[in-house]
Structure formats: C-alpha cells, structure tokens
Amino acid sequence: MLIPAIWIAALVFASELTLLSIGFTLTYLTAKVPNFAHGTYAGVGIYVSYTFAKILHMSPYIGFPLAFVLGGIFSVIIYKLVIGVLQSLGGGAIVLTISTLAIQIFLTGFIQIYAYYLRARFNTYAMAFLLKQDDFSVGDFPGIFIVSLSLTALSVVSLHFMLTRTKIGVAMRATAEDPELASVLGININNVQLFSWFLTGGMACLAGAMIPMWFMSTPQSGAAIITSIMAGSLLGGFESVYGAVIGGAIVGISEIMLTTWGQAILGPWVGEWRPIVPMIFLVAVLLIEPEGLEGAWNRFKASERGEKLLKSVGLMKAEA
Amino acid sequence: MDWDTILFWVMIAIWVIMPAFIVYEEIRERRALAESEASTEEIEAVNE
C-alpha cells in the first residue's frame, strides 16, 4: 500500500503535534497557565536529536529516551525555579503567562547559543538541518512514520490508562479539578505538580526529538511551533486532554495538507504562508466556539437533538 | 550656521527636559495627594 509523501508528512507532523498539544493541555490543567515555553521544550528535543546524529554519530532514535528524560528534568527545574515560586507568591494568570513567555525567550536564547557552539566547535551546520538520511526504512516507509504514529498512539493509550486507572493519574485529575479539596483528601499537591511537569516536559521533548527526522529545523523551530500547539489545544478545548488529541491531529494534518494543496493550486508562494494556517484555526475557534470541540460536544450532548441521536445509537443511557 | 551642532544640542536639551518635567509633574501630583489626605485627616480630627 503506497501512501503519497504528503500524507506521510501530514501524519508524522500530526502525531508530533498531538503529543505536544496533549502536553500543553495537561500543563494548563494542572498549573492553570498556558505554557508558552512548551514549544521550546520541543526545540530542546530537536537539538538532542541533532547532537546524536551529527556529533555522536549515532542514530537519533537512541536519543529519544534521553530526550524524554532531559525534557522532564528541564521542565521540573523551570517549575521549581520560576513557576512554583510565582504561584506561591500569589501570582495571577497574567503574571504566570508573562513568566512562561520569558522562559521561552530565555530557552530559545540558550538553544541558539548551543547551536552556535556546535557550529564553532564541531564545524557542523547546526542552524538549519534535516535528519532524514539518518532514518531507517521499513519496506517503503521511512522509519519515522512508523515510530511517530506508534509512539503517539502508545502515549495516548497509556495516558488514558494512567489518568483513569492509576493512583497518580487520578490524583492528577483531582488536583486539576480542585486543588484544595485534593489536598484535604491527602494528595500531595506538590508531588503531583512535579510529576505532571516532568511528564509534559518529557513528552514535549520527545515530540521535538522526532521533528527533525522529517522536517527542516532551526533554533527558532521550537518557538515557532507554539502557535500550532496552541491552535491544536484550543481546537480541542483548552481543558480537555482527549480534545487535544483530536485538535492536535486536525491542526497538524490541515497545516501540511492545506499548504501543499495551496502550493499545487495557487503556486509555490503558498509555502511561505504556512504559519497562517494554525493562526486561522486559533482565531476561528475563538470567534465561533471558544470552548473548542469539547465545548461543542458538550453542548451537543445537552441539546435535545443530541440526546435523541445519542440514545438511538446507544451511547447514552435512556432515562429510566 | 552649523545646523547639525545646533540641532544636536537642541536634542540633548529636550532629552534632559523630558525626565525633569515628568519627575516634576509626578512630585506635584503626589504632593497634592498627600496634602489632600492630610487635610481630610484634620477635618476628621475636628469632626470627632
């Protein structure tokens, strides 16, 4: 079964974006702050892959676990140093958001310095690169296609399992809903926060590590991808993890598809406008349905037509 | 007439006047605020 390259690209990007959107939504759920630096964690992951491929001359896939751990560690450090401190000092939403912006600027600066250092020291061009050739193939497909799709599917499934079955997952959900009640019930809020920051940072970094295997990356890629992440998260509903899965996938696929079709129909200049696609999603969602797909789904469920439809299909119990 | 030098010093003058003026205005406002608080305190004390 031959899949055209554009679909491969779209699916790879969509799976990476899904991972990132889930992380973003999780951060928002636990810390109540949209983490503008989320994309930059992916940027760190990009350079981990690069380091493995070009400097250590190993397959980047070996670096994936390291990327996860490194991202988690960075995330936890940043939380302890900045966000946790600001939260305990009584910061409002705006202040926390500004601080995440500051972190993004800060981290991007570091990534740029690192890229510069790599170039100066090892004489490799770290400013814009693509690691496609370091990939393996399975039959006709590039390895990243299989890996990204399966990693994402695995993550979504295990996340669902964790959030609904394990103690720590339930603790996370409880903390997200109502921190005070959760601490009364004996949940250690601090540990839960640490864990969730570790998890989201690791996921973001892992997703970032996958990006350069197919897409051209620069030190700014991490910062640039945050728009798509926010669009995906917003589309699914800012506060819904499952929505983020769908939202991330939709935005990811649309971004690649629309750009490529646009290029085919209107000419190559459309490629430059690619970042506009998630922005359009963002503005459209906010104008039409600020709660995203999740909100629309809730409204649908609550409405008469929705109830009838769902009952007839069997998804909703009929009134006794 | 060397316009350049003249304008240069005009620019420096404006640059110095700006903060001076702003500071002056701020101090005046704060003093007015403090005075009004002090005067209302007096009135309050009298009314007690």
Add this chain to the structure above:
Amino acid sequence: MIQDIALGLLISGVAVEGTSRLIVDIAMYFGLFVIVAMALNFQYGNAGIPNMGCAVQVIVGGFTVSALTTRLIFSIVKSSGVELMPWADDFDWVYNNPANVAMTNTYIADKPMFGVSMLLFSLAVALILGAVIGWIIALPAIRLRATYLMIVLITMADASQIFGRNVPAISGGTLGVFIPDIFKWYQGDRTILTAIIALLIGLVSFFIFRTMLNSPYGRLMRSIRENEITVGSVGKNVVGIRRNILMFASGITALSGTLLAFYFSYVVEANYQRAFWTYWPWLMLILGGPGNNAGTFLGCALVVAMRRVIIVNKWFLQAVFFFPIAYFESILLGVLLIVVIMFRPNGLIPEKLLYIPGVNYRKLVDEEAVVDWRGAPKARGASSGISGIFRTLGGRKEADD
C-alpha cells in the same frame, strides 16, 4: 549597482560621527520606546488589557510609510515631470526602488515644505491606520479572558510579520524598501531631526496619556481594570470602552513605527521583530512600574541604557562569552523579566492613587493601598463596591473577598 545606490542613500544624509552618532542613536531609540511603552502602560497598567501584540501596531506605522507615503511621493514627483522608472507591479516596485528613491531625493532636496508635509501626512495616516489595526485586533479578542487575549495578540503579531515578508507590495518582502529621504533639504544629519521629532512626540504622548488618566475617562479605565462587572452593571459599555482604548493606544504606537522608517530611510520586515518591539517594552513597563507614567519612563531609560552599555562593551563581552551578543541579550531579557516579576512586581515606582479634587480619601480607603498587580485580574468581582474603584490592584490576599 543597487548596492552602491543603497550605500549612497544610507550614508548621504548621515554626517555625524563617533560618539555623537551613538548619542543620537540612543536618543532616537529612547524616544521610540518611550512612545511604545507609554501606550502600553495606557493599555495594560491603566486599563488592564495585556497587549502582547505591540509589534503589530508598530509595524503598521512602518508599512504606512513604505506602502503609502512612498507611492504618494513617487506619484507627485512623477506628475511634476521627473522621469521615474515604473513601479506598478511587484517586481518593478522592489527592483526599481533604489533608483526611484535616488531621483526622488534630488527632487526633494530643495523643497523643505514638501518634505515636512509628507512627514505630517505619514504621521496622520499612521495614526488612523494604527487605530484601524487596533479595531481589527479587538474584533476577536476584546471579549476574551486575559490569557486568550494574550494568545490572540501574539499570534497576530506573528501574522503581521508574515504578511510583511510575503507581500512585496507592502514593504518589499525580504529585501525591504527604501524610503525617499524627506529631510533631504536639510544640509546635515537627518537622523538628528528624526531623533528630535521622536523625543517631541514622546513628550507630547506623555502629556496626552497623563491628561486622559486624570480625567473621568481615566477613572473609568481604572475601574474597569478593577471590577468589570460593576462597571457593566452601572451601564457602561465595557467592551466598547476597551476597544476604544486599544484603538487609541494603537494609533499612537504606530507613530513610532513611522519614525523608525524615516530614521533608517528603509523599511524591512525584519526591523520590526516581535521580540524587539513587544518584549522590550513589556520589560520597561514592568521594571518601571505599571500604571505609572513616570515609572514607565524610568524603565525605558534603564533598559535603553543597559542595552547600549552591552553594545558598547561588545568586544569585551564577546571575549568572555564566545557567542554573538544578540543571544545574550535575549537571555538577559528573559532573566530580567522573571527576576523583576518575582522580586519587585510593583516595579521601581509604585502606582499611586488618582488624584481627584474634593474627594475624601480617608473615608474611602480604609487600608493602606498596596499595589500588587500580580493579582490582577484574578478574581472578577473580588473587590466590592465603590471602594474597589479607588483601591489599587489586588491589594493583599485579604479575607474580605
């Protein structure tokens, strides 16, 4: 050939050398940042609208000059008989631009009134277009909560950069567009003139904003920042007022973009980067103290001084850190933002209550007015009644909520 013309254009009006050049440069950027930061203070410090998209407003000013003024000048010059190369379609516009500008400059060289009128025209149109872009920004965002507002604004700032980069008709895409030097009639350094104008406009904007703040409108803004619901229930159109504030501040911010264009006589999208025109003004605002014009001014002064110090000591610093200074500046920006937020959230000059003649403060303010803008706007409806209007942001985390 284009490079030669470009070089000639860029250095022809610039004659000041050495330290004076540096001083003029500092003054110019200081004036520009004062305008932007004060408008930002108006929006955020006084009205509680976190405008993370200042870059859009500045860029609109630059685009006015590159797209509209230049074409207007070309048309006037052409209709008065001077032979200009065609500029109708995109390619000609960018490619013939340096030559056209050179010929236009010789035309302007003896018509001071023309140059000045073009300047006024640009400023006026920038004001209007800035207000228009403020209206456009307000469309999706003005009803949203603070965080959504910020997201939308940042997105728009990025979008405007993409527009500028990819639509050559506006500002020449990645190559940029040269602007006719409207100060060509001035035998000397035109940058001093632009610096003076920038400083003057900064001073004027300070007065405008201060007057608005001390008027009933200013009190209205503050009360919206404190407690929207109360103000709405009293019958004021909160959304409309916020939109007006955004439009007004946008217009003034666009002026600084215009002046930047005239300073360089060159407009390119890369000059209007988001980091430069959004984050630095925010740092100035937070450092100096939001809600407070003098504080913003102080913040501007400190940040501009710091950046110039870094640039002047570039060689020394580059020996210590091996990487280009630009990266260091962004790290410094991030760190400073975080440090200031954590340790001195009031900024260096704390906000003060508005002075209202004839009001008995003692009766209304029953506890010490402590500014803690970190708490804003966390709880809608937290402050109660009239006293909420005059008490400054948040207060302490008190039990009277």
